[in-house]
Amino acid sequence: MQNVTLIATAAMGLESVVAREVKQLGYEAKTENGKVLFTAPLSAIPRCNLWLRTADRVKLLVGNFEARTFDELFEKTKALPWEDFIEEDGKFPVTGKSVKSQLHSVPDCQAIVKKSIAERLKLKYGMASNMPETGAMYKIEVALLKDMATLTIDTTGAGLHKRGYRVGQGEAPLKETLAAALVLLTNWKPEYPLIDPFCGSGTIPIEAALIGQNIAPGFNRGFVSEEWPLVKSSYWDEAFQEIEDKANYEQKLQITGSDIDHKAVQTAEANAVEAGLSDLISWKQMQVSDLFIRRENGYIIGNPPYGERLGDKETAAQISRQLGSIMKNHPSWSVYVLTAFEEFEKHYGQKATKKRKLFNGFIRTDFHQYFGRKNKGE
Structure with a gap:
């Protein structure tokens, strides 16, 4: 064949x-x-x-x-x-x-x-x-x-979002495949800082770290077609060798995940350890209003809680206002927010440069994209 x-x-x-x-x-x-x-x-x-x-x-x-x-x-x-x-x-x-x-x-x-x-x-x-x-x-x-x-x-078996690193999850976990897509829809490069201020169980920072070091997302799990005589074991051996050859374990990363919920941060840390990425991501328990930007250029990528799933509309509005208030003082940073909160732009204080319709499970959301002034090429 x-x-x-x-x-x-x-x-x-x-x-x-x-x-x-x-x-x-x-x-x-x-x-x-x-x-x-x-x-x-x-x-x-x-x-x-x-x-x-x-x-x-x-x-x-x-x-x-x-x-x-x-x-x-x-x-x-x-x-x-x-x-x-x-x-x-x-x-x-x-x-x-x-x-x-x-x-x-x-x-x-x-x-x-x-x-x-x-x-x-x-x-x-x-x-x-x-x-x-x-x-x-x-x-x-x-x-x-x-x-x-x-x-x-x-040919897959359990869905590809099941990477094998999730030992725990929060109340409304983001699917790994969607988290990876959010990172890939930006033009983030591993030399830039990346912060997720609503990290939950850590999916976006973990997927970003895998992307940053070019680590194949399926390296830690099995697939149903591994048992097929049709797909020779030599094909799998070659594919796993390619993973090793292409991984860039020396790539330094500046990825931070934070969340107001200390249990979520503990879960995120445990997931990162399971993925073999514990040394690559910094985790902090803090609220959005305490977000402190140190570097000149960087990326915020996040999926904040919104009224339909967690908390209420006023909480979503408050988080949007806090994030907007901080980021207006850092115009060189690019901000990407996935949310179903329809008034996000109003409370953030700025219309998105670009919006993309995506589905988080069955929830229709918008991926709000604010391009940093020094990152006009996005």
């Missing part, structure tokens, strides 16, 4: 960030709603799972086709070369979803796809009885959108 088509799934609003990461790995990317498609060799499966910071997961595309009837779904699924991917003892559970399609019963679609694949594999492997399903895991998804069926196999 020369090449496969892979799909890196993305949260709404982050498709372009994921596409940029895929291109940096050397693959040509095509962006669609919620996903980035690219053709690549099988060795891309380890590399993408280990390196993609902002994608949710990496799926292998087996096929797509129009299906308006269950018979059509069965026959077209059976025509796909499943034996190229799944060995004779492979486990292949089927999940599904259907949007604006005539085949709207997801359980029926799942059952039909499962039966169709089983028949194909039994025929190809010369088996009379049911497949044993005692081997590696191949989680199949049938996704129907406007009568087009897309069949994929998940």
Whole structure:
């Protein structure tokens, strides 16, 4: 098998960030709603799972086709070369979803796809009885959108946001993939100071430190496709060697995370230790009004509590005012704030240079971007 088509799934609003990461790995990317498609060799499966910071997961595309009837779904699924991917003892559970399609019963679609694949594999492997399903895991998804069926196999396992370093979390944790995206959406470079005044369990500072030293985010976890004979162990060995070769452990960083909640700061410190970054990030328990800027140029990147999730609207307004009051005296600093608080700009005291709509879970937020005067290139 020369090449496969892979799909890196993305949260709404982050498709372009994921596409940029895929291109940096050397693959040509095509962006669609919620996903980035690219053709690549099988060795891309380890590399993408280990390196993609902002994608949710990496799926292998087996096929797509129009299906308006269950018979059509069965026959077209059976025509796909499943034996190229799944060995004779492979486990292949089927999940599904259907949007604006005539085949709207997801359980029926799942059952039909499962039966169709089983028949194909039994025929190809010369088996009379049911497949044993005692081997590696191949989680199949049938996704129907406007009568087009897309069949994929998940190569990731637990979502890519599960980096393996989170030993604890606060009341409203920021997903690791979104935190990495917030950093990548700035033009922060590791030689500049970076402060998160609302660090919670430390996700933004930790992701920034991984980016700053070019450490692959997946280095500390496993992936379901590590068990696949299709993806040779040599591909994984090469991918892990690339991680070591590309990491810049000598890069000095000036990253600070602070929070008003001392328990959150303790959790952040524990997470940083688990990630192997304890010496790279400074942690402080303090409120926003005590924020003291020492350096001439730098970056604030934060996700303050807002009325919908934590505290109330007045707390969100007060935090916005305090941050704005401090940062107006530091015009060379760039400030990036992700919030669902609709009156943020009013209380911060300045309209954002640029805003980007993003989703924090199911909450619609705006990423407010204030470019420092000496950083006009952002």
